[in-house]
Amino acid sequence: MAERALVQLTGTAGATAEPSRRQFPAPRSGWRRLDVPLTYQVLTFVAFAGVWQLYATQRGGLLMPTFTETMAALVDLLGRGEFWQAMYVSNQALFIGFAIAVSVGVPTGVMLGRFRTVERFADVYLNILLVTPMAAIIPLLIMSVGFGLASRVILVTVFAVVLVIVSCRAGVRQIDPSLIEMARAYGATEAQVWRRILIPAALPAIMTGIRLGLGRAVTGMVLVELLMVSVALGGLILEFRGMFQGALLYATIVAILAEALILINIARWIERRATPWAQTTSSPRSFQ
């Protein structure tokens, strides 16, 4: 139900979307389409906030602020210069690291999916990256590149790049071989096969990989600051904890969560806009 409404939303909101692409029965009115998933989200959020509030008032202590205290602290935090300074410093590492992860991960994943020999060589390392608890390499990183921006960028990259690679590899691997054969039958050169078939066919998986990688990048960003380089947002969290400012500590976490949610939703939106067919192929057929 939520999926359906979202697909419709993107299908009608897009400037390039033609009305003909919508294939579900027309909704009764505009607000209903928006309202249904939103209602559920608001409901769960209210329930969550309610439970939090209740629990914190009953058994809360110094480090367990109530929901309302946290919200008040959030407003306070958003008005502080040190918060925005921390946001800036953290996001610097996030965006540089994530950009590197995408620009390295997408070509690597595509190559791994397309060429078996490349995969045979690289598979071991990819598996190591997949299973290693990334936090374990932080001390190593600090020792070799120091406490600066570089070590934070590298960690964000390492965190995000694995999912980008794996997803892109899967995307290329699951391309219908008959499409490649078709292109060849119609005289496509190797370059045309790449441009016209492989890249567009893998695009949905590539976009998904980028979105998942973004989530991991945020994790990496906070983790490195918490564990080793006490700067920026992670540093702020440690500082508030040290001063027993529970509400501010929680507010910082809420701010990070909010940023992650916004970023992932932007990524999802871009994904839908870039690959509208990936949503329509799995939907019910409206005519015979």
Next chain:
Amino acid sequence: MIELRGLSKTFVGRDGSTVEALRNVDLKVTDGEFLTILGPSGCGKTTLLKTVAGLVSWDSGDILIDGTPVTGPGPDRAMVFQSFALMPWATVVENIAFGLQLRGVRKAEREERARELVRTVGLDGFEKKRPGELSGGMQQRVGLARALAVDPQVLLMDEPFGAVDEQTRRLLQEELLSIWEKTKLTVVFITHSMEEAVLLGDRVALMSARPGEIAEIVPVPLERPRSSDVHALERSTAYVELTAYLWDRLRDMHEEHRRGVAAGGASGGAG
């Protein structure tokens, strides 16, 4: 004119096992002929078609088209696939225009040609739909239009109606007949249906399995044009007798194959 001379092809598996897909196939298809190739599954008929398309290499023998040896895919041949092989990200028009796009035809020009073919295959109004929004029958109309768009001399059809339901299949057969009657293309059409082979073909090449050989070539003594009254045609004595004969032959082949398996003589693996 398509000419196959002594065409042989053996697939070698990773474990060293071999499947003889084609053995010494001789075949001539004259210009404007509709040849259907009928055989049990795994008999190598798709391999045969793909060699003609230039998609699969062969071990020995020659394929000549108007006297020129086939060395790869060419603009004189267009293929229609059982699985449709449509690009899910592209619209109907873009899919139909794909062959022309690969050849560097300008966008306006190729899309105009595609729109003409949309009408030929009866997809008016669906120009901007994507394959995911179309039924199987409609998708294969797009596949057919894409093949026609490149203006080929030879249409290679690999069980094109094998993945659509019976009712749609019958409609598509009739439409293919009427399109072919207008264009007079040379068609090589793979099928596993006796009825389809007889209804469409000028001749039916009957293939046997493992090794894939042409067992017999049966002329179809039904008058053209056939698209106008398929109903009466399917009740004619010639049609009924021919399909019954083909089924007898195919059943013998299946029987032989089963005995071969029982005796441990089959080489195994799907062709």
